[in-house]
Amino acid sequence: MKPMLTRTVGRTLAAVALAAALASAGGYASATEHSPVRATAVQNPSDDDCPPDTFCARDDQGHYAHYRAGADDVRAQGLHNGAVWGWNRTQASWCAYSQPNGRGDDSKFRSNESKGVHFYSVKPSRFGICSGI
Secondary structure (H helix, E strand, O other): OOHHHHHHHHHHHHHHHHHHHHHHOOOOOOOOOOOOOEEEEOOOOOOOOOOOOOEEEEOOOOEEEEEOOOEOOHHHHOOOOOEOEEEEOOOOOEEEEEEOOOEEEEEEEOOOOEEOOOEOEEEEOEOOEOOOO
16 A cells, blocks of 8 residues: 555544544543543533542533543643532542642542542642642
8 A cells, every 4th residue: 555545544544443432432532541531511410420430520610521540631621711629539649730731739639539629630649649830
């Protein structure tokens, strides 16, 4: 195959695979480790909306996302004004930061803790310590 045709076929196959993944996941899929498992509008989050082993976040408009590996900027997942509430349903501590990319003031979420706090980035803590830059 010619190089240009190979790239085109590769991109087409990648697009088909992504569409299949989205369809099988009910419209939600994770593109990278830092992507959410899903982001959608939920007015009253419940246990069903925040699966075990995830960190969940909601903004002031009711948009909702949950994570397995964190997010450098929750606005990328539709939480346009940042998150105002978080719930850690993992066994590890997580850190929420007042600015994107783990910067600014931090707030620690212990295992199974939920609270109202405004944040733009979130990630699992390292050795139980949060350190905003």
